[in-house]
Amino acid sequence: MQSHTALVSTDAELHMPEYVDRQALKVAGELVNFIENEALPGTGLEADQFWSGCAALMTDLAPLNRELLAERDAMQAAIDSWHRQERSKPHDSTAYRQFLESIGYLVPEGEPFEIDTDNVDPEIGLIAAPQLVVPVMNARFALNAANARWGSLYDALYGSDVIAPKAEIKGTGYDEARGSAVIAWSSEFLDSVLPFERGLHADVTAYAVESGDNGHTVSAILADETPVRLANPDQFRGFVADGECFRLLFAHNGLHFELHVDRNHPVGRQSPSGLADVILEAAVTTIQDCEDSVAAVDAEDKVKVYRNWLGLMKGDLVDSFEKNGQQTNRRLAEDRTYTGSGGDPLVLPGRSLMLVRNVGHLMTTDAVLDAAGDETPEGMLDGLVTVLAAMHDLRKIEGIRNSRSGSVYIVKPKMHGPKEVAFANTLFDRIEDVLGLERHTIKMGVMDEERRTSANLRECIRAARHRLIFINTGFLDRTGDEIHTSMQAGPVVPKGEIKDAAWLASYEDNNVDQGLASGFEGRAQIGKGMWAKPDRMKEMLADKIGQARSGANTAWVPSPTAAVLHATHYHQVDVATVRADLRQRPPIALDTLLTPPLLGARNLPDETIRRELDNNCQSILGYVVRWIDQGIGCSKVPDIDDVSLMEDRATLRISAQHIANWLEHGLLSSEEIEEAMRRMAAVVDKQNAGDPSYRPMATDPVASISFQTALELVLEGAHQPNGYTEPVLHRRRREAKAAHKQ
Numbered sequence: 001m002q003s004h005t006a007l008v009s010t011d012a013e014l015h016m017p018e019y020v021d022r023q024a025l026k027v028a029g030e031l032v033n034f035i036e037n038e039a040l041p042g043t044g045l046e047a048d049q050f051w052s053g054c055a056a057l058m059t060d061l062a063p064l065n066r067e068l069l070a071e072r073d074a075m076q077a078a079i080d081s082w083h084r085q086e087r088s089k090p091h092d093s094t095a096y097r098q099f100l101e102s103i104g105y106l107v108p109e110g111e112p113f114e115i116d117t118d119n120v121d122p123e124i125g126l127i128a129a130p131q132l133v134v135p136v137m138n139a140r141f142a143l144n145a146a147n148a149r150w151g152s153l154y155d156a157l158y159g160s161d162v163i164a165p166k167a168e169i170k171g172t173g174y175d176e177a178r179g180s181a182v183i184a185w186s187s188e189f190l191d192s193v194l195p196f197e198r199g200l201h202a203d204v205t206a207y208a209v210e211s212g213d214n215g216h217t218v219s220a221i222l223a224d225e226t227p228v229r230l231a232n233p234d235q236f237r238g239f240v241a242d243g244e245c246f247r248l249l250f251a252h253n254g255l256h257f258e259l260h261v262d263r264n265h266p267v268g269r270q271s272p273s274g275l276a277d278v279i280l281e282a283a284v285t286t287i288q289d290c291e292d293s294v295a296a297v298d299a300e301d302k303v304k305v306y307r308n309w310l311g312l313m314k315g316d317l318v319d320s321f322e323k324n325g326q327q328t329n330r331r332l333a334e335d336r337t338y339t340g341s342g343g344d345p346l347v348l349p350g351r352s353l354m355l356v357r358n359v360g361h362l363m364t365t366d367a368v369l370d371a372a373g374d375e376t377p378e379g380m381l382d383g384l385v386t387v388l389a390a391m392h393d394l395r396k397i398e399g400i401r402n403s404r405s406g407s408v409y410i411v412k413p414k415m416h417g418p419k420e421v422a423f424a425n426t427l428f429d430r431i432e433d434v435l436g437l438e439r440h441t442i443k444m445g446v447m448d449e450e451r452r453t454s455a456n457l458r459e460c461i462r463a464a465r466h467r468l469i470f471i472n473t474g475f476l477d478r479t480g481d482e483i484h485t486s487m488q489a490g491p492v493v494p495k496g497e498i499k500d501a502a503w504l505a506s507y508e509d510n511n512v513d514q515g516l517a518s519g520f521e522g523r524a525q526i527g528k529g530m531w532a533k534p535d536r537m538k539e540m541l542a543d544k545i546g547q548a549r550s551g552a553n554t555a556w557v558p559s560p561t562a563a564v565l566h567a568t569h570y571h572q573v574d575v576a577t578v579r580a581d582l583r584q585r586p587p588i589a590l591d592t593l594l595t596p597p598l599l600g601a602r603n604l605p606d607e608t609i610r611r612e613l614d615n616n617c618q619s620i621l622g623y624v625v626r627w628i629d630q631g632i633g634c635s636k637v638p639d640i641d642d643v644s645l646m647e648d649r650a651t652l653r654i655s656a657q658h659i660a661n662w663l664e665h666g667l668l669s670s671e672e673i674e675e676a677m678r679r680m681a682a683v684v685d686k687q688n689a690g691d692p693s694y695r696p697m698a699t700d701p702v703a704s705i706s707f708q709t710a711l712e713l714v715l716e717g718a719h720q721p722n723g724y725t726e727p728v729l730h731r732r733r734r735e736a737k738a739a740h741k742q
């Protein structure tokens, strides 16, 4: 068997940036250029002021960052040895809890409190709606996401599998039968969110705006030629008239939507009422992601990430590309203006409110070296630069603005427990000081995605209570951490069963309960996780409504289409009403949250083990090969049943940890793993055969950096810090960049 470490480059072979001295720091030239020529001008800050603040920040806080990481390792080592000792005995939840308390993994809960975050935009505090996530490194997608605040319900239904599989679309033009089904679906939806006093939207032959002394009202004519009014006339908020075409604006459950009436439009022409489209307010918030959906491993990459975010914050980001044979320039959408129903002009935001996800506390970057020549914490640099970029937005009073409440929204991922949240809070204080911003301008969204955070969620919330704007169950990372934390406790159940295990339900419920108990109403989001099957929209419509019913006022979607469809759930469910009932339920049992999803005495058939291995290998290779060779951080990868799944670094963590766990407990051998990887490499090569920039793995796996990365992630998985994939991915991507440049 070939060693999986066959390819290791030394740093000397890798690309090293040209450094420039700035205060006590050495900063990569491309970052200096970006900061001094693009980001700083217009903020009122001088370069010296910025770099000396940056240097002080690194000197004061980097050691604390390192201490926190050392604490993670020490706790994991203690947990590993506890499990090794206890493995042969039945699980004793009381003894386990006491042990976790004794090592400081579980901390005591303090007095009741509520968050007091101020200056929160209504998109976060008041509106229950989908949250779109997008890799900010991809300008085309990032702009699309920012503009996904409004989306066509007709397009989302027609272009997805909700009505019928996409393969069934007839011909290359407009499939009328499918179109009719879309219209029927939408009419029923309108009947539920915009009812008339009598009659149905399907029976409308004309919509009309009537103007009077007190403003405007809307009415409709039914097929029997009788006029009808809305059951609730207040739902009508405004309109735009342009000759024969007009757009009518309504609101329901805090969300707006428009009816587009246009008898000249190919769809409107076929409809008795002339209704050509229904436009929903959809991705009300968007996370522009610098973390798990991007592959940014050096100064060059970091600058790409920061530049796109800066463009979004300045409002001038443009991307030009060819689509369907046509050159397109994509830029941020303007706000939407209407004549309000009361007669005054009405302006609604044209774009999603943007948050930016920084990286966590783990990685360091060579974009900035400290006085000793050591790399600095990447999360600290992300904080400083992304907030600097957002200052352009804070200074605006008109035009394309993001936060109208004067806040910058940072999502902080992968934090373990209250001390790490407190550290992020201190970092944000210090960034505010460096940049001259008022205290708590920077808001914090905490990903509830590591076990130590879930188990101490109330204290994590307390640690950021003056700036907290969300807690979101990142169940994908959380699953990876669940496997890694209990790596030595025994083999875990097959991947598909982990989500049905007891810990997950109590984790999800606890997130809602703690948010409600901490006074999130009006100030912060209680968020739920990603829909990871981007092409399975019918299934999403049936399933994801559960997240709104669970009391969450937002949940993640992978695409603008998914945002539009998920928005219908917040019309169907009034989250505020749901929450009133939830407040009565008893708290979750911490012991359940802490129960790992182990196989126990159960034996799995060989076929189950083989299939599970093949499936994991296929997902890992399918994702890793694009990450390593092409720098793509989020991909759609088919699983073994040919279902396309969204894969990012969090799903990679799960698959890698899953195999590592079975290897650790003898369900698999390293030979079997390598053999499966080789077979699956051929499958993945075939899946990518149409991509001219693809580098096949199967012909020479030893020479394929991607293949070796996949193997390393798995074979060394049990020893990676908290099971994270970043250290291996970053090292190997840098190696591939250097190799492919030659």
Ligand SMILES: CC(=O)SCCNC(=O)CCNC(=O)[C@H](O)C(C)(C)COP(=O)(O)OP(=O)(O)OC[C@H]1O[C@@H](n2cnc3c(N)ncnc32)[C@H](O)[C@@H]1OP(=O)(O)O
Pocket: 132, 133, 134, 135, 140, 141, 142, 144, 145, 148, 289, 292, 293, 323, 474, 476, 477, 530, 534, 557, 558, 559, 560, 634, 635, 636, 646, 647, 648, 650, 651
């Ligand atoms: C555990 C976690 O951390 S989850 C968070 C990380 N995950 C994410 O951020 C998911 C982001 N989603 C994506 O990157 C993509 O949707 C993928 C990779 C899943 C699928 O991408 P593709 O295969 O290219 O999608 P597909 O071909 O179906 O659609 C592409 C179109 O949809 C748009 N699109 C797809 N996803 C997004 C998105 N998240 N935001 C904005 N636009 C998007 C693209 O702009 C493109 O439209 P365009 O041609 O007009 O520009």
Ligand SMILES: O=CC(=O)O
Pocket: 292, 413, 447, 449, 473, 474, 475, 476, 477, 478, 529, 530, 650
């Ligand atoms: O970041 C999200 C997750 O599920 O992990």
Ligand SMILES: [Mg+2]
Pocket: 292, 413, 414, 447, 449, 474, 476, 477, 478, 650
């Ligand atoms: Mg995550």
